[in-house]
Amino acid sequence: MDLFNRTGKMALGSRLRLLTAKVTDDASKIYELYNVENFSPKWFPVFFVLHEESNQTITEIAEQIGHSQPSVTKIIKEMLKAGLVEDNLKSSDKRRNIVGLTAKGKQLAERMVTVQCADIDLAIDGIIEEATHNLWEALAEWEHLFEQKSLLSRVKEQKKARESKNVKIVDYEPKYQSAFKALNEEWISTYFVMEDADYKALDNPEEYILNKGGKILVALYNDEPLGVCALIKMDDPDYDFELAKMAVSPRAQGKNLGWLLGQAIISKAKEAGASKIYLESNTILKPAINLYYKLGFKKVSGRLTPYQRCNIQMELDIKN
Incomplete structure (x- = not known):
């Protein structure tokens, strides 16, 4: 159809539904051709698995044909009225509703x-x-590919990749101090309480972070600062830097800012000759924790922390 040439691949679902409707319409006529009366094409998967192995539960049927249990239950009720199946068959487990073909169904x-x-x-x-x-x-191949990753997930990835092109990671400048503080205050105040260590870093980033050998990066989305992240130089024999004060505005979520900031800040650490990076967080921040794992951080424990909200500590070995 010319419509699908105009819409492009966005109309995949509509095109498949149209093809399915044509096949289903023919299927009804094919049943009539073979003198199979009052048989709905949608019953066939259930009918077939019961023919292969009669006396199965709704759950077992649903798992085999890839339908939900309510969907199979509805089909079974329709087939019961048609006299093709019977339920509540004898079972060693009386809690299980066993379904099987009737003599008419088997014939x-x-x-x-x-x-x-x-x-x-x-x-x-x-x-x-x-x-x-x-x-x-091709259908078998597409079904396998969708099992590995849904169409929704694939579209989300493309959306994120497109929007990421509007993201620019830049070095901190004094003009970004208000954004650095506001973005961090926003997420900290949402889940926790601002602490003294927060105010030290956010009110005086030059003194507390930059002048001590640290780094701060800012993520600009369409030239607006919507994400920040810092590397704080550590006086520690085990770690060179602490990854801290990472914040992304809720308005920029889903645009890959966190991932791009994380990669950029790790690159800064590598350029500085670092071997290990440390961070502290809280497991309530699930998207952040997932991001850290994705960046390669691993959970560690046993270190002292100035933050009451810290309940997870992580490290990244960037030499490996």
Whole structure:
């Protein structure tokens, strides 16, 4: 259809639904062709698995055909009215509702599998031979790919990649001091209480961080400072720097600012000849913790901390 040439791949779902509607419409007529009356095409997956192995639970059927339990329950109720299945069959576990084909259902299944299904298989094989691409194999491949990563996840990645192009990581300048403080105050005050160590770093970043050999980076999104991160020089035999004061505005979430800031600040540490970076956080901040793990940080414990809110400590060995 010309519509799909105009919409492009965005209309994938609509195109698949249209194709499914055409096949389903033909399927109803095919059942009539073989004198199978009042059989809904949507019943076939349930009908088939019960033909292969009768007496199964709703859960077992749902797992095999990839449907939800409520969906299978609805289909079973419809098939009960048609006299094709029976439920509440005898089971060693009385809590399990066992479903099986009736004598009518078994008779119909044998007729469908031996005659109707064979003709349909040959017809579809003919389409595959005529076609340039094997749709049956392609569907299996696409299903596998969607199991690995959903279409939603893939679109989110593309959205993030596009929006990331508008992100610029720059070195701290005095004009960014208010943003450095405001962004950190925002998340700290949302979850915790500002502490003395916070005020020292945020009110006097030059004195507390930069003049001691540390670094501060600012993430600009469309030239607006919406993310910050600092490397604080540590007087410690185990660590060279502490990654601290990372904050991203809620308005910029989903735009990859945290990941880009993290990568950039680690690069700054490498340029300074660092071997290990340390950080402190709180596990309530799940997106931040996930980001640190993604950046390569690993959990450590046993160090003293000036922050009451700290309940997790992590390190990154950048020499490895």
